[in-house]
Amino acid sequence: MFWSIIEANRKKTVLLVVLMGLFLILFGAAIGMAVLGGDHYSSGLTGALIAAVIWVVMLLTSLYASDTILLEASRAREVSRETYPQLFNVVEEMVIAGSLPAMPKVYVVADPAPNAFAMGKSPQKSHLCVTAGLLALCSRDELQGVVAHEIGHIMNRDVLYMTVAASMLGSVLLLSDYFLRSLRYSAVRFTSRSGKAGKAAGKSAGVFLLVAVLLAVLGPVFARILYFSISRKREFLADATSARLTRYPEGLASALDKIGKYPGSLSAAPAVTAPFCIVNPGSQSLSDSVMSTHPPLSQRIKILRAMSRGAGYLDYLKAYVEVTRNRAALVPQSDLKDAGHVDIRAPHDEPFTQPQVEEVRRRAGEIIRAMNDFYFITCPCGVKLKLPPEFAGREATCPRCGRKHEVKKPDAGTFAGVLRSTAAMDSPRQAREQKVEIVPGKWQSISCQVCGHPYEISPRFSGSRLTCSSCGSVIRFSPAASEGAQG
Amino acid sequence: MTTGTMFLLALMLLIVALILYCVAVYNSLVSLRNAIRNAWSQIDVQLKRRHDLIPNLVETTKGYAAHEKGTFDAVTQARAKAAGARSLPEISKAESELTGVLSRFMAVMENYPELKANQNFLALQEELSSTENRIAFARQAYNDQVLFLNNKVQMFPSNVIAGMFAFRTEGYFELEDKAERDPVKVSFG
Numbered sequence: 100m101f102w103s104i105i106e107a108n109r110k111k112t113v114l115l116v117v118l119m120g121l122f123l124i125l126f127g128a129a130i131g132m133a134v135l136g137g138d139h140y141s142s143g144l145t146g147a148l149i150a151a152v153i154w155v156v157m158l159l160t161s162l163y164a165s166d167t168i169l170l171e172a173s174r175a176r177e178v179s180r181e182t183y184p185q186l187f188n189v190v191e192e193m194v195i196a197g198s199l200p201a202m203p204k205v206y207v208v209a210d211p212a213p214n215a216f217a218m219g220k221s222p223q224k225s226h227l228c229v230t231a232g233l234l235a236l237c238s239r240d241e242l243q244g245v246v247a248h249e250i251g252h253i254m255n256r257d258v259l260y261m262t263v264a265a266s267m268l269g270s271v272l273l274l275s276d277y278f279l280r281s282l283r284y285s286a287v288r289f290t291s292r293s294g295k296a297g298k299a300a301g302k303s304a305g306v307f308l309l310v311a312v313l314l315a316v317l318g319p320v321f322a323r324i325l326y327f328s329i330s331r332k333r334e335f336l337a338d339a340t341s342a343r344l345t346r347y348p349e350g351l352a353s354a355l356d357k358i359g360k361y362p363g364s365l366s367a368a369p370a371v372t373a374p375f376c377i378v379n380p381g382s383q384s385l386s387d388s389v390m391s392t393h394p395p396l397s398q399r400i401k402i403l404r405a406m407s408r409g410a411g412y413l414d415y416l417k418a419y420v421e422v423t424r425n426r427a428a429l430v431p432q433s434d435l436k437d438a439g440h441v442d443i444r445a446p447h448d449e450p451f452t453q454p455q456v457e458e459v460r461r462r463a464g465e466i467i468r469a470m471n472d473f474y475f476i477t478c479p480c481g482v483k484l485k486l487p488p489e490f491a492g493r494e495a496t497c498p499r500c501g502r503k504h505e506v507k508k509p510d511a512g513t514f515a516g517v518l519r520s521t522a523a524m525d526s527p528r529q530a531r532e533q534k535v536e537i538v539p540g541k542w543q544s545i546s547c548q549v550c551g552h553p554y555e556i557s558p559r560f561s562g563s564r565l566t567c568s569s570c571g572s573v574i575r576f577s578p579a580a581s582e583g584a585q586g
Numbered sequence: 587m588t589t590g591t592m593f594l595l596a597l598m599l600l601i602v603a604l605i606l607y608c609v610a611v612y613n614s615l616v617s618l619r620n621a622i623r624n625a626w627s628q629i630d631v632q633l634k635r636r637h638d639l640i641p642n643l644v645e646t647t648k649g650y651a652a653h654e655k656g657t658f659d660a661v662t663q664a665r666a667k668a669a670g671a672r673s674l675p676e677i678s679k680a681e682s683e684l685t686g687v688l689s690r691f692m693a694v695m696e697n698y699p700e701l702k703a704n705q706n707f708l709a710l711q712e713e714l715s716s717t718e719n720r721i722a723f724a725r726q727a728y729n730d731q732v733l734f735l736n737n738k739v740q741m742f743p744s745n746v747i748a749g750m751f752a753f754r755t756e757g758y759f760e761l762e763d764k765a766e767r768d769p770v771k772v773s774f775g
Contacts, residue, residue, distance in 0.1 A: 184709070188716035195628065196723035239715070344723075444722070552703075 109256070115329055116260075119267045119322065123150050126271065126314045130278045133311040150274055157266040157273075165262055166218050166226065173216075175206035175228045176470060183207065186234065189243050190227060193250040196344040203227040203253065207234070207470055211463040213358045216376040217249040220259040227253075231470065233377075235462035236361060236454065237354050240446055244341055244351030245377050251340030257333045264326050271322040275315040282312070330392040338399055339415035346410040346444045352403035359396040362456060398422060410443045476504050479555035500557060537561040537576050547574065611738075611747045618735045622756055625728035629759060632720040633668070633681060639714055640665045640688075646706045650698050661691050674757050682761045685718070725759050732756045 124147045131146015132139050180187040187205060194202050203217070203225040213233040219225030227249050229242075237245065252258060342348040358378050378393060393399075405418035419425070465485075469475070474486040480500035490506045497504065535545055537558055546553045547567045554565070554574075561578040644658055651657075664687040668680040692711070701707045736755040739748040 185712055185716075188712065192716060192719045192723055195632075195720050195727065198625075198727050243719075346722075 115325065116263055116267070119264070119271075119325065120154070122318070122322070123154055123267060123270055123274070126150060126274060126311075126318055129307060129311040129314050130274065132307040134278070134281060139307070150270065153273060154267060154270040157269050158263060161262050161266045161269075162220065166220075169218060170206065170226060170228070173208055173228065174210070175208045175226075177204055178207045178470070182469070183234075185239065186229065186242070186246075189239065189246050190250075192243065193247045193344055196247070197250050197254050197340075199225075199250065199254065201225075203250075205229075207231060207466070209467040209470055211235070211460050211467070213237070213361055213459075214376050214378060215245050215249055217252045218258060219253060220262065221256075222253050225253045225258075231463040231466040232361070232459065233358075234466055235459045236357055240345075240347060240350040241354035241357065243345050244347070245354050247341035247344040248337045248351060248377055250344065251337035252333070254340060255333065255336055257337065261330060261333065264329055268322050268326045272319050275319050278311060278315045327392055331394045334393050334399070335402075335419060338403060339412055339419075342403060342406060342410045342415055343412055346442065347446065348403040348406045348410055348415075348443070349446065352400045355396055355400050355403075359400075361459065406443070474506050476506070478502055478504065479553070480557060534575050534577055537578055539578075545574075608747055611744045612751060615735070615738060615744070615748055615751070615753050618731060618738065619753065622728065622731045622735060625724065625731050626759075628724045629721065629728055632717055632724055633677075636684070636714070636717045636721065637665055637669050639710060639717060643691075643707075643710050643714065646704065646710060647695055647698075647701060650701050650704070651695065654694055657691055657694050660687050664688075674759065678760050681721075685761060688714070688718075721761070725761060729758050732758055 127150025128143040128147040131142045131144070131149070134142075134146070178186075183205070186207075190205055191202065199222050201223050203219065204227070206226060206228040208214075208228050208230040210230040211232040213230060213236045215227070215229040215233055217225060217227050227246070229245070233245065234242070338351060341351045345351070355378065376393075378396060402415070402418045402422045405421055406414045408414055468485055472488040474484075474488070474490060476484040476486065476495065478484060478497040478500065480497060480502065482497055482499045484495055484497065484504065486495055486506055493506055495504045495506055496502070535556070537543075537556070537560060539561070540558050542558065543556050544553065545556055552567055554567075556565075556576065560576045562576065564573055564575045566573055640661060644661060648658065664680070664684040668677070668684045671677040671680040692714075695701055695707075735753075738744045739753050739755050
């Protein structure tokens, strides 16, 4: 069951936090002994105390303000069910599957790079953000996989633990930086004091100095490696949770595959949010090193695709051992004795296809515009006008046919149009071509034969074509027979 | 202190420990039963949601596929039967049937490309597939809880306390869904 995983998770993380805390205090003590003069014990104690105070201050700030700061920094905007029905449905499904006590707040980040992250220290009060690019790129099953991964982070209390770990990493970095700096400016003072205080005292101070320098140089490296290894482990666990919740590992695998192939990276997300993202924001080439918050994408995909027999935690762990050849399991088997078998469900969507980058960018742009209250007006001549909110109550002129349009509050249908174009991408667009004959010198009213959308066609359309703005099918306009004979 | 008082003290301690254990088991049984009720109400909400969606779905699609009368009737009948079911096995059976009929209905509607461009239909399709998912997920959560309760009610020593306070094993909520049975769906063409 879930809580045994959460419990195992908590034990491990508490151990790591205690280790890091001990290291921090030791480090503080060593610096204290080296920098502060006088009695070793009291100076060591002072150093340890200072280190602890720095950590507590950093921890409290990050615990009480991180959510709001990070959400602001990543330009996330809370959205409503009316504008994103599918996203809300998917989130709600996962909330039911994971028996979360409350629905997270849902945000969309206006960024064309596909990514998602979760915030919030407890499942009672959490936030879930997806980028416009992710909505544009993923099919429903894939979106479900990604959302389940984020819900997994929330369920496993990853955000709380990673916040604690990040504050420790920050304290270690701060202390070592401070110490190495102070060393450079006060090297003279050490030598003069050790000379005065006698040979023995000078010798022991020198030893402490050496230890402190060693810790200051190696500490940040170790703290980083430790931090990133915790983070990577959490990613694997969130993947396992995603497979268990959706009962469909291929959804997440395919989403990761698509995201990995998508060029460009998330620019708006601050580096601190990295452990909570679905993939590393920023360059993917870094993802193989020990200094990465995420395991290599290819490995995560391989594990998910190796789960052929079931979608439970045990199946994920088996696949994990198989792929990574790492015998040290993520979670002890004893914690999973009542995990149970979970069947893989059938896919809901058509087979997944990698959409064109331009197509995703265009769609993401549309989602971002809709988020920013842009007005969408489809001119009868086929041009889709996208107007910024400042145009409200004014008149807009179509650049092609010169028609005037009144810009009023968009109705609910406008956004449905955007969503529909996203949904249409799931299945390869069927190029259903229709032919319409143009009557020379005369405007005519036609309607799309697939969806019935009405169009007013100018005679100038002769010989060209039009993509139906509401269903995407292509309408070709053949010149009339008489016109053909003339021209 | 005599041996008698020592013995008495030990006996009292034992009785207190036993009472504390009984209280703990009783409380966990009650909380499990409540969790099951809660999980069931979640399923109930989603089943109702599905029943409410079906008339809308039929209304929207009728205009496009008027001659599929048999399919429409089958869906309407299955819905009426499911809405009228009262006991758990009855509900299980009727809802499984409805699931099957609905998936056949959606498969038939796939043959009408005009429907795929209809905004209402697409919104309903999304709502319906989301509802199906929710039912599946809520069912899983419910059955997990039932397994826990049944283990407690049947296993020694908690079964003694369960027997004293008349806790009974609960039935699982099963939905026979063909699609769930065979996960591999390969289609050519």
